[in-house]
Amino acid sequence: MTNVLEQAATCPIHEINPMHPDILSCPAVMNKRLRDEAPVFQDPNSGIFFVSRYADVVAMARDPATFSSVMPGNSSRAVNSEDPKVIAIMEQGYPNVPTMLTQDPPLQRRYRKFVDGAFAPASLKALEPFIESTSHRLVDQFAAQGRCEFLNDFGVPLPLTVIASQIGTPLEDLPRLRAWTEAFIGNLSQQLDKEGVIKAAHSILEFQHYFVEKMDERRRNPQDDILSKVVNASIDGEKPLDNAECLSMLSQILVAGNETTAGSLTEGIWLLIQNPDQYELIKNDPSPEMISRLVEEVLRVSSPSSNMFRRATRDVELHGVTIPENSICFARFASANQDEAQFEDALTFNIMRDNLKDHVAFGKGIHHCLGAALARREMNGGFKVIFERLENFRLQENTPEPVFAPNALLHGLERLDITFDVK
Numbered sequence: 001m002t003n004v005l006e007q008a009a010t011c012p013i014h015e016i017n018p019m020h021p022d023i024l025s026c027p028a029v030m031n032k033r034l035r036d037e038a039p040v041f042q043d044p045n046s047g048i049f050f051v052s053r054y055a056d057v058v059a060m061a062r063d064p065a066t067f068s069s070v071m072p073g074n075s076s077r078a079v080n081s082e083d084p085k086v087i088a089i090m091e092q093g094y095p096n097v098p099t100m101l102t103q104d105p106p107l108q109r110r111y112r113k114f115v116d117g118a119f120a121p122a123s124l125k126a127l128e129p130f131i132e133s134t135s136h137r138l139v140d141q142f143a144a145q146g147r148c149e150f151l152n153d154f155g156v157p158l159p160l161t162v163i164a165s166q167i168g169t170p171l172e173d174l175p176r177l178r179a180w181t182e183a184f185i186g187n188l189s190q191q192l193d194k195e196g197v198i199k200a201a202h203s204i205l206e207f208q209h210y211f212v213e214k215m216d217e218r219r220r221n222p223q224d225d226i227l228s229k230v231v232n233a234s235i236d237g238e239k240p241l242d243n244a245e246c247l248s249m250l251s252q253i254l255v256a257g258n259e260t261t262a263g264s265l266t267e268g269i270w271l272l273i274q275n276p277d278q279y280e281l282i283k284n285d286p287s288p289e290m291i292s293r294l295v296e297e298v299l300r301v302s303s304p305s306s307n308m309f310r311r312a313t314r315d316v317e318l319h320g321v322t323i324p325e326n327s328i329c330f331a332r333f334a335s336a337n338q339d340e341a342q343f344e345d346a347l348t349f350n351i352m353r354d355n356l357k358d359h360v361a362f363g364k365g366i367h368h369c370l371g372a373a374l375a376r377r378e379m380n381g382g383f384k385v386i387f388e389r390l391e392n393f394r395l396q397e398n399t400p401e402p403v404f405a406p407n408a409l410l411h412g413l414e415r416l417d418i419t420f421d422v423k
């Protein structure tokens, strides 16, 4: 344990710095202290109010009138920086229009209508064979070596390939999609230095130009893909979405969908390595029911979308703390999923718990994840193939203990180097 983590376990609660990189990488100890001692905690540095208990997070997510998803500040650029170099780059692109994740009803509902159908469970059934064949192809690439770096060899490419096929981008462009996703995430992470922000701005501009060209193509020549649906749909007789709106939707689908699913798939394997008794359960019975149990418990414990922003639209009193109007809050989904008041023995990974589906890894209420059914399909299909082909997962010898990337919004391993036996 680092000094910062040791200190966070014992120091007076107001001295905790929740945005310290060591704590962002490993927030469980602080989360428990906040739930127990300060369920509404204002970070003295950022001013953000952390709401950490399950019941409060659920209530927040269900009350968009009080806790808005529209953030103040400059939404005219995709990268929010005052650096003139960054402003000059972003001026060559499209403004950042608040759509689904960053919008409130009724507009949020309007944007969701364009894509809800494409991500509904019924539309996704047909994807099952593609998810499984992609998983087999990925395993083929590393199985013979008896080892892999699971995040980059399986966790990332599976959801990326699936979403690229759904959006309608060619497979050879996957590395670019990955780079753009990382740029958006870096931009959100609050951990980039000046050069990093400039690099992210260039990358986001490239993303915009690439997709505007593709969108023009789909307007001329529609295909059976999400891009064509987003650019050509006219709902309730309204005019179709413009380029800036479409780009905002696409960036959300990419960012919200890729790293999260990759993070859960990868942490799933790490959790099985750390919990051999749970692995035995799956190894002895890799039925769809058991894999589905595993998926839900992995989602709860990994909670890759760990914190989401909300803005208080009025003064709110909660647990004796006043959250003043216009304050920024964090709805802390990962902390909610570790709340002992909701989940018995919450820090234990237990695929047999009876309230598996109570987790809020996909949020709650009107912003409930657009891609929840897709992510579940990818995880169920991905794990099914992994357990069919490989067994007895171990960490590679002489590699450091896996660590989580420091990020204020997303939680996931930086890499996972494993060995296994081929069945």
Ligand code: HEM
Residues within 6 Å of the ligand: 061, 069, 100, 101, 102, 108, 112, 119, 252, 253, 254, 256, 257, 258, 260, 261, 264, 303, 304, 305, 308, 309, 333, 360, 361, 362, 363, 364, 366, 367, 368, 369, 370, 371, 372, 374, 375
């Ligand atoms: C394990 C995988 C995933 C996790 C843990 C996850 C988590 C979440 C969470 C917690 C929210 C709610 C945010 C809030 O309340 O502010 C959300 C919303 C969203 N997710 Fe996911 N997500 C995952 C996969 C996906 C996928 C595959 C897509 C691709 C379509 C996606 C697209 C979205 C979008 C567009 C929203 C915003 C919906 C709205 O505000 O109406 N997510 N996700």
